[in-house]
Amino acid sequence: MSPTPALRRTALGLAAAGAVLALTACGGSTAAPRAASSGPEIVTSTPAPVGDVEKITWAIPTEPASLDWIVNADNSTSMVTSNLCEGLFRMTPDMTLEPALAESVASPTPTTRVFTLRSDAVFHDGSPLTAEDVVFSLNRISDPDSGSFWTWPFDNVERIEATGPLEVTITFSTPDALFESFLASPVGVIERAATVEELGDAYGTPKGGVNCIGPFSLQQWDPGQSITLERDEDYYDERYRAKSETFEFQFVRDPSAIVNGLLAGSIDGTWDLAPSAVKRLSSSGVGTVFYGASRQGYNAIVMDPTGPLADRTVRQAVSRAIDREAIISSVVGGAADEQRAPAVPGTWGYEREQFQAAWDEIEVGRTDLAAAQELLDQTEAPNTPIVIASTTAEAQTPTIAAEIQSAxxxxxxxxxxxxxxxxxxxxxxxxxxxxxxxxxxLTAWGTDFADPTQIYQYFTTGNIYNFSGYSDETYDGLVATAAATDDLPARAEAIIEAQRMIVEESLWIPIYAPYNTSFLNERITGSPTAYVQLLSPWAAQLGAAE
Known part of the structure; x- marks a missing residue:
């Protein structure tokens, strides 16, 4: 899990809990969800920088426990390592994927992937990238005995081999169309084998550090205070050349302290703003609050399939009764769209028109008190209270719980x-x-990549996050078909039908899809605005505003 101000439930955010998820393949661009006319404006990027800066200071809410990629399971760590340790693939500012250390990939058979590696990539110590380093890294993160949080993406992998100096072949037991998308996450990070072996237990710690490939290298880790990166002048990709000489991540747990630092100028920027912070910063005159597309949704998840919500009709009535507009206004200051299904529009990385048409037809996810009452009139209402879990661990949760109780x-x-x-x-x-x-x-949950397949895998028989125990052979077959095919229209068709089934079941009651928020002061610009900060070298793109 990733204990940030609003916990991000994704494969990345849940790895520490032993997640059994599958990531997704992307195709085409991912546009932002349509914002309400009265809400904030979603933009695709901040203005391009005009030059370099000497130093940028950025606030993150927690200190990484380790920079070892195989135990990366929280947002703060990923915000650092996405600029420090590159994978075979990376996420682009529009939430699609592109090759990074893998120059290209071929599929000579349905169960074989052949990766050709870049010949110009070097680790931070100057050592060249080799196929042996890739095999070592993938084997290490897939090994249950290594302590890895990321073994499950390799469930269909039979073997990983170096088949040339710059060529790696992965053989699967069954077609796995989604595996490549994992390679933009910690699953695909490549580290020099000799470094890990030499450092032993010190690897990834303040004492040992890391030796990856990325636009920045690790300059200093001051425990309890900050991590400072410095530009790697030998980084191979000029498009992501770091525009700041150094980039300091300060660990600031108190949201008020972050806002005060931003207002004072001691902190240049941050992600994931609390609504109260948005209000203060938007009118401060010292910088700009930006809103971008996200793959996250906030849901009320049914935990007990035998209690007062055992009846599907009652669950549908609950969904129709919730005042989503009121929650969006009070909880996130209008910075969200109403949600109608577990997978939000930001996950539609392909066949967007198909997904939009299906979304528009969903009625259960629309607020309508009269319709809710009509549904209850068709069945027997529960005679015991519906228990709504709440916590102060997330600032928005008590408010949402109260709104649902009122509804x-x-x-x-x-x-x-x-x-x-x-x-x-x-x-x-x-x-x-x-x-x-x-x-x-009540919880936020989303996908690591722009593909709704990942969300709908949670409802398959036996999935660790199938809390209600839902089981349907037809549904399982639809999701399996989607996960195995490279045919994107066919994948969309299967997932849309699976979505229809799950929406009708109302086991996850969708509430809202929040926008991705960030703040930049007046002296810096250039970062993406979409929810890519965990899997893309976003910090390298920040430079001088004037």
Missing amino acids: LQKIGLEAEIRNIPADQYYAVYTDPEARKGIDLY
């Missing part, structure tokens, strides 16, 4: 809010005992 009371359903201590709220992901007594669990 349910309006249609005659009894609801109570159970406040769970911050250190226990996330235990539901791994501990069935922690789920007991909870009917609705």
Whole structure:
């Protein structure tokens, strides 16, 4: 998991909890979701920089536990390593994927991928990239005995071989069209084998550091204070050449301290602004708040399939009763779109027209109190309270819980809010005992890449995040078909039908899709605005505004 101000539930955010997810293949560009006319304006990028700067200071809310890529499981760490340690693929500013250390990839058979590596890439110590380093890195992160949080993407992998000095061949037991998308995440990070072996337990620590390939190298790690990167002058890709000589990540846990630092100029920028911060910073005159597309959605997840929400019709009524517009206004200051299905528009990396047409037809995810009451009239209402879990670990959760409780009371359903201590709220992901007594669990969840397939895999039979135990052979077959095919229209068709089934079940009640927020002061510019900060060298793009 990734304990940021609003926890990002994705493969990246859930790896520490032992996630069993699948990532996604992308094709075509990913446009931003359509913003409401009264809401903030979504932009695709900040203005291009006019030159270099000597230093940029950036706030992140937590200190990385390690920079070792195989145990990377939180947002703050990924914001650092995405600029420090490159993978075989990377995410672009528009949330699509492109080759990075893998110059190209071929598929001579449905179960074979052949990667040709770049010949001009060197590690931070000047050593050239080799196929042996790639094989070592992939084997290390796929080895359960290594302590890796990322073994599950290799479920279909039979072997990884160096088949040339700059060529690596991966053989699969069954076609896996989604595997390449993993390679833009920590799964695809490549480290020099000799460095890991020489440093041993010190690898990834303040004492040992890392020796990756990326636009920045590690200059200094001051525990409890900051991590400073410096520009790697030998980095191979001129498009992502770092525009600042050094880039300092300060660890600032208190959101108010971040805002004060931004206002004072001691901090140049940050991601993931709290609504209260947006209000202060937007009118400060010292910089600009930017809104970008995201692949995240905020949901009320049904935890107990035998309790008061056992009846699908009741679940649908709950969905129709929730006032999404009121929640968006009060929780995120209008910086979100209403959500109608578990996978939000930001995940549509291909066949957008197909997905949009299906989205427009969804009724269960639209607020309509009269329709909610009509649904309840068709069935027997529950005679026990619906328990809504809440926590102060996420600032928005108590407000959302209260809004849902109010909505349910309006249609005659009894609801109570159970406040769970911050250190226990996330235990539901791994501990069935922690789920007991909870009917609705409030959380943000999204995809690592622009493909909704990842979200809908959570509802397949036996998936670790299939909390309600939903099981349907037809559904499982649709998702399996989508995950195995490179035919994007066919994948979209399968996932849209799977989405229809899940929306009708209302096991995840969608609430809103938040925008990605960031702040830059007046002296810097150039960063992307979309939710790419965990898988793209965004810091390298920041430079002088004038």
